Amino acid sequence: MAKDLDAYWMPFTANRQFKKAPRLLTRADGMYFTDDKGRQILDGIAGLWCVNAGHNRPKIVKAIQDQAAELDFAPPFQMGHPKAFELAERLVQLTPDGLNKVFYTNSGSESVDTALKMAIAYHRVRGEGARTRLIGRERGYHGVNFGGISVGGMVANRKMFGTMLGGVDHIRHTHDPARNAFSVGQPAHGAEFADDLDKLIALHDASTIAAVIVEPVAGSTGVLIPPQGYLQRLRQICDKHGILLIFDEVITGFGRTGNPFAAQTFGVTPDLMTVAKGLTNGCVPMGAVFATQTIYDAFMNGPEHLIEFFHGYTYSAHPLACAAALGTLDTYAEEGLLTRAAEMQAYFAECLHSLKGEPNVIDVRNIGLVGGVELAPLPGEPAKRAFNVFLDCWDKGLLIRTTGDTIALSPPLIIEREHIDRIIDTLRGALKRAA
Numbered sequence: 001m002a003k004d005l006d007a008y009w010m011p012f013t014a015n016r017q018f019k020k021a022p023r024l025l026t027r028a029d030g031m032y033f034t035d036d037k038g039r040q041i042l043d044g045i046a047g048l049w050c051v052n053a054g055h056n057r058p059k060i061v062k063a064i065q066d067q068a069a070e071l072d073f074a075p076p077f078q079m080g081h082p083k084a085f086e087l088a089e090r091l092v093q094l095t096p097d098g099l100n101k102v103f104y105t106n107s108g109s110e111s112v113d114t115a116l117k118m119a120i121a122y123h124r125v126r127g128e129g130a131r132t133r134l135i136g137r138e139r140g141y142h143g144v145n146f147g148g149i150s151v152g153g154m155v156a157n158r159k160m161f162g163t164m165l166g167g168v169d170h171i172r173h174t175h176d177p178a179r180n181a182f183s184v185g186q187p188a189h190g191a192e193f194a195d196d197l198d199k200l201i202a203l204h205d206a207s208t209i210a211a212v213i214v215e216p217v218a219g220s221t222g223v224l225i226p227p228q229g230y231l232q233r234l235r236q237i238c239d240k241h242g243i244l245l246i247f248d249e250v251i252t253g254f255g256r257t258g259n260p261f262a263a264q265t266f267g268v269t270p271d272l273m274t275v276a277k278g279l280t281n282g283c284v285p286m287g288a289v290f291a292t293q294t295i296y297d298a299f300m301n302g303p304e305h306l307i308e309f310f311h312g313y314t315y316s317a318h319p320l321a322c323a324a325a326l327g328t329l330d331t332y333a334e335e336g337l338l339t340r341a342a343e344m345q346a347y348f349a350e351c352l353h354s355l356k357g358e359p360n361v362i363d364v365r366n367i368g369l370v371g372g373v374e375l376a377p378l379p380g381e382p383a384k385r386a387f388n389v390f391l392d393c394w395d396k397g398l399l400i401r402t403t404g405d406t407i408a409l410s411p412p413l414i415i416e417r418e419h420i421d422r423i424i425d426t427l428r429g430a431l432k433r434a435a
């Protein structure tokens, strides 16, 4: 055990607050963590939107253990290993029709930057090299690398880091509480927010735009569900103007919305799709980008001995990650987890929306097994009320997540009704105490 907690500079953490009152997790199983005091902590957020099959699942654990003893590493450049190909074949059976190529990364942030580079390079290899502009969305979260924060729209994640990528613009976010507060599932109003893309096309001209990237459900900014018809409209505008549509499915992928991917839940297929997190159940870092045959084929030009896409990571298709992902896909399939959110969502929504009327609750949002509860901020102290609720829940043995003044829930997909009851009861108590 470390003597003190000083040496570790923690990511996305209030370091000084944490180190005064640490929250240390030491074990996990199923729906629960255990902390260093031996308390059971109900996991209301699947770790960090990633442990979709619950913790410590035997098939995944064994797959990782066996793989470590068999092939610890294989170089991914000019070399391969069988599980990388087996995994790709299995994955493209789950993706929406047409997304049948897989490029491996190690995180969601890397997947995003890979997809952005693919989009720009795709236009170039097919002779439209002027299409370099990237369009993101206000309040978007696409990880923390320079490409991702450039197309992202969360101010705190951007303002410290200079000018970022040039040639990026943003459409408006879709949060419209005046019309949509307390919508159950997809809000009715706001498809027209997609028309912002037409405005940017009028400003920049389509011939300069490579791609648009959005999260089908914006998670990290506070759970924003796409209005009915919104994603369809984005797809139509992109198609009309030869612009690639990228869905960042890092949190929505692997069952979160009731289908393997949110693209299927909303009936809109992108040209590129980024994933990570649930791909390995969070057990070994891994991400991926799914691309269409058309995009892949555009690169397969020139002499066959030459590399077609100058991009990749030392740990792309790492054997431990591939093994973990295969164990994860087996677990998802055996337990029907990739569609389980569809079965549980009505009960989850009913319980979640029962929080309407609790002190300071100004909106409740949901889709599949994702929930957002937005609170009125404490005057002059944004994010503090929600953080107080987070600390209170932790004291009572529940892990939730907050962003700004929104509480996010994204429990493991193995959740049962009694877990939902306990999450909502604990949260209700904390909301009352935070009043």
Ligand SMILES: Cc1ncc(COP(=O)(O)O)c(C=O)c1O
Residues within 6 Å of the ligand: 106, 107, 108, 109, 110, 112, 141, 142, 143, 144, 215, 219, 220, 248, 249, 250, 251, 276, 277
């Ligand atoms: C939509 C989205 N994209 C990208 C990322 C970044 O993933 P990572 O933290 O694995 O780099 C996240 C992480 O939460 C995410 O929610």
